[in-house]
Amino acid sequence: MNKLIIDAAQDKIFFMIISKDNNHNITYENTKINYEKLSILINDFLNSKNLNFGKISKIYVNRGPGSFAGIRNSLSVVKAIHLVNKTDYYSYSFQDFAGENDTNYQNIPNLCEKHGIKKNLINPIYLS
Secondary structure (H helix, E strand, C coil): CCEEEEECCCEEEEEEEEECCCCEEEEECCHHHHHHHHHHHHHHHHHCCCCCCHEEEEEECCCCCCEEEEHHHHHHHHHHHHHHHHCCCEEEEEHHCCCCCCCCCHHHHHHHHCCCEECCCCCCCCCC
């Protein structure tokens, strides 16, 4: 079971694959060009680890607060992946985990479960 974490709300675009044996991550610059090709960046990252969207069982996407364009594009890409592959997705915010000591990316799936983050539900938090 492979899990994909997408965070385009922060200063960098961040992807992480959490698998049974290994975790892999990569970052990209937060630029308009990268937002426009977000699905290509994700696909290239998955391919570099011999994976494809069909081998991802769950996706965790940061819903903010943060960059409007980054949040909007990442949520759109995740919804599209869900429509095509029926992959469950979870929309988290680091604010959901207030008071937690271990809020690093590899712990996001556990924190979502602990805090009852519902799957396939998105309520974006944009910075104004």
